[in-house]
Amino acid sequence: MLVSITGGTGYVGSHTVDAVLRAGHRVRLLVRDESTVERALRPLGVDVGAVEVVRGDVLDRAGVEGLVRGADAVVHAAAVFSFDSRNHRGMARTAVEGTELVLDAARRAGVGRTVYVSTFGALLPSRGRALGVDSPVGRPRETYLAAKAAAESVAREHQAAGAPVTISYPPALLGPHDPKLGDQVTRVRNALRGLMPIWPTGGLPVGDVRDTAALHARLLGGGLVGDRHFGPGEYLSMRRFVGVLREVTGRALPAVHLPARAMLPLGALVGVVQRVWPWHIPAEYGAIYTCAHAAWVGEGVAGGRAGRPVGETFADTVRWLHREGLLSDRAAGIAAGLRVV
Template sequence: MLVTVTGGTGFVGAHTVAELVRAGHRVRLLVRGGSAVGAALRPLEVPPGAVDAVLGDVTDERSVAAAVRGADAVVHAASVYSFDRRRRAEMRRTNARGTEVVLDAARRAGVGRVVHVSSTAALFGPGVRVIGDDSPVGASREPYAATKAASEEVARRYQRQGAPVVISRPPALLGPHDPKLGDQVRRLRDTLRGIMPVWPAGGLQIGDVRDTAVLHAALLDPEVTAAHPLGAHFGPGHHLTTREYVDAVRRASGRALPAVFPPAALMGPVGRLTDLVQPVWPWHIPAEHEAIATVGAAVRVDPAASTLGLKPRPFADTVADTVRWLVDTGAVTPRRTGGR
């Protein structure tokens, strides 16, 4: 099967490409720059000849049409994942408009299967504490969640029109080999560096990027999807409190990592101030209001929600593998992990 993957040089996309190649598929990438392909896929042991690439952007109709032409399936993983309000316009353009362009091109090309990579955040909104198979699209006003909700609404519209679209909803993700050192892996790095000693009390749904990649490959298997006919499936993950998260990092690193956990409501004003200051501050401040609000809401996935029957690997393994990768790539020094 020829599978076109958007966002294939990002965290979720690169791991998905590796899993698709292992499953025997041919892969075509839509990428903005060809030089990123090797850097993203080589560490995942993807053979150079297993993928080809079309240069372009998910918001450009011509390049998207070229990328999906002749494809049997499309995995739309391109997305901007950030709580940084400076990237609002970029998130609207890529997350919402990009989904419209890709799904329209896939429909016009007669693609037989489209996996739209959404997010648990697409279901977030005021008062929402549990999400599941029947949850409506969220009504969050926070930039990332709002744009992912908009993109999922596009995917649901295509489903209602009869398009062969299935939705995946990964949780927050960790794991080794993050080509662009995205938000979650960067927070883990900062925790190891000792510059994130304050965490809002609350929780988060979190999983391993490799498990989500397995989900995406499974969603292209007709036998699997015939047995699980729902239009959307959640990425495997765990619901952890922020204390449990930090404790897992402590065990993986062998360090004490002092931390305090004030109520999220008390940290909300700090987040608002961060959002005001960030546009003129030269460095990223990891205390955005959306991040604080997300943890404070502590939204969990209903245990009965579909993951295609896939189970998450132990979170301790995910953290240990991610920490090891951060050390191996020089993102943190060995002394930050007890010399491991």
């Protein structure tokens, strides 16, 4: 089966490419810069020469049509994921117009199955209820989440019209090999570098990028019942999040936890300052907002299969950051096989 993938050089996308190839399928990617393919896929052990490449992006109709032409399945994973206010420009257009263009092109090309990669955050605020496949599209008051909620509505409209679209909802993802060092992995790095002494209360579902990628490969086979699936993960309070980091590194990591809702004005102020401040400030409104409004995922809806233990995911993330020179020996602690003194 030929599987065409958008966002294949990103975090979720590159791991999905690996999982799809391991499942025995062929892969075609839509990329703006062909040099990014090797940087993203080679560390995963992917034979880059076996991957077909179409040049373009999700807002380029000709490129998208070339991507889906002759494909048996499509995975639409392209998105601008960031809570950094400097990255907000164009975020909604990429999410909404890109999803409209890819899903419409796949339908017109007669693609047998399209997997749209959403996020649990598209269903927020949860209002305290467990998230499930029947949860309504959210109305989040945050730029990235609002963009994903709007794109979610597009995908559901295609489903309602009878198009063969399946939606996946990844949790907040960690794990090794993040080609672009996105927000979640950066958050772990900042915490271990001592840049995050203050944390919000609340929490969020957390999972392993490799488990979500494996779910995408399974969805292409059509063996799972239903057209909406949550990626495997576990709901973690922010206290537990920091606690797992302590466990895998053996470090004390002093932290103060403040009510998430009370921290929202601070996050909004940081977002304004961040637009003119050249260095990243690790106190993002979007992250605080998510912690304040997220809820657990209901039992039996997380991809039909349990994910790997959260401690394993955290440890693998820290070890990868250390191997890449993005964490010092001291910061990585026992996760890097080093004694903590």
